Amino acid sequence: MTTRTVPPAVRVTGVRHRFGDTVAVDGVDFDVAAGMVFGLLGPNGAGKTTTLRMITTLLPAPPGTIEVFGLDVARHKLAVRRLIGYVPQRLSADGALTGWENVALFARLYDVPRARRRQVVDTALESVGLVDVAGRTASTYSGGMIRRLELAQALVNAPRLLMLDEPTIGLDPIARTSVWERILEVRANTGMTVLVTTHYMDEADQYCDRIALMHHGRIRAMGTPAELKASVDPDATLDDVFRAVTGDELRSSPGERMRDVRATRRTAHRLG
């Protein structure tokens, strides 16, 4: 790479993805400038998770292209993976390992030098308040504890791009605030970029520099929270924007809701 203008942290161009007959993502374009907190919002089934998973290199994106800091995701998978930290939507920590081992594993996988590893892992656990339970296997953790453990894993080597899929779901209000404080703290220290999905409009309003609203696999509105609100009504809330963009379909179909419930239960079962 030559020294040109700094590439955006993420550039998504014409991206589509279908699962069988379901078109999950139907032609999405957006840029995330380096250093910002970018929120991907939208009702259940809008295609947010699928979009994130394509950026993580897990799902193919043709005919669209995705670049992470100027690197084509399809061609430089390994290089892109070095730059990202990812917290998936469903709770996931290895229940057979202790909290400490879970984080240490990711420290190794992101090449934290051996000399610093112990300290880095300790710091990561401390910053999410899990030091006291670090020696217990993750199968004994509560949902909120697993979420914080996952954040420690994703942040262990200060990624360039942190991708969080509904990071605060199931967290109590205090934990929610502390998770965001931790994210913003790392961003202040390292200049990392954050790409986040959430269903909490207050969170999006408070923490996101820019928001894209997805619906049925497409982006329906994009801008700063203030711009989006102003486009609907002078004293609109982000809730109103959401409602205006997605019509009255605030709730997904019952079938989809069941799928989510089942998936969550299954995860809880596996971890237990």
Added chain:
Amino acid sequence: MSEQLAVPLTGWGKPTPLSLFRLAISRIATMSLVEVQKLRHDRTELFTRAIQPALWLIIFGETFTRLRAIPTGHIPYIDYLAPGIIAQSALFIAIFYGIQVIWERDAGVLAKLMVTPTPRIALVTGKAFAASIRALIQALVVLILAALLGVALTDNPLKLLGMVALVSLGSCFFCCLSITIAGLALTHDRLMGIGQAITMPLFFGSSALYPINLMPDWLRFFNLINPLGYEVDGLRGLLIGTPAQLGLDFGVLALASIFMISIASALLVRLAR
């Protein structure tokens, strides 16, 4: 806060073969270490799993030695059986790893690992390593038991080392076979069905329990393409000194393992989608 700067953006162009090789080795070590940590948290299971091969050896072995129902020449049947039981228990352990990979997929752990800069081959090889360690612990239990039952085992350290290598290769092959099937079956239930449908034929279609010359022709042919047959042949040669084609046994198992590692690694991505 001791937060270091994030990784530099430049210098991550197309990796060279050498850097990829180094990365793979380092990640294989990491994933193997993790598996050892998991085993450490679950020590009782290591030994409860040794009960089954012990029963085979004691009940099946002792009974058939007395009955003299299976002609094994001048070698007592229990001596003949002991290496077969080692291979069998290694097979049963390794075949379980496909299910474990599916569990890890369902728990979301697999996808998270696949998003880290880790070659798939390291994820697969870590599992193969774990299968080998478990199989070797069981082999140790079987060996001690066999010695107590008066089986005339070798005490040549080189041959014992050969046994370690052979059991590891066999475990690696069957573990990767199991992950391959997991990558094709994708769900836990289907994998259980297929796993059971192939484990028993692999076991009975090998010389683990009876000599090849007792087999009908078609079974003899199956034994010829069954890696378990080569594992048993080699183990018997090393442990109780029956005539064996050691070079062939090691060669077949090594090639089969490399082949299976590649296929399992290639199919792993199907599980994470």
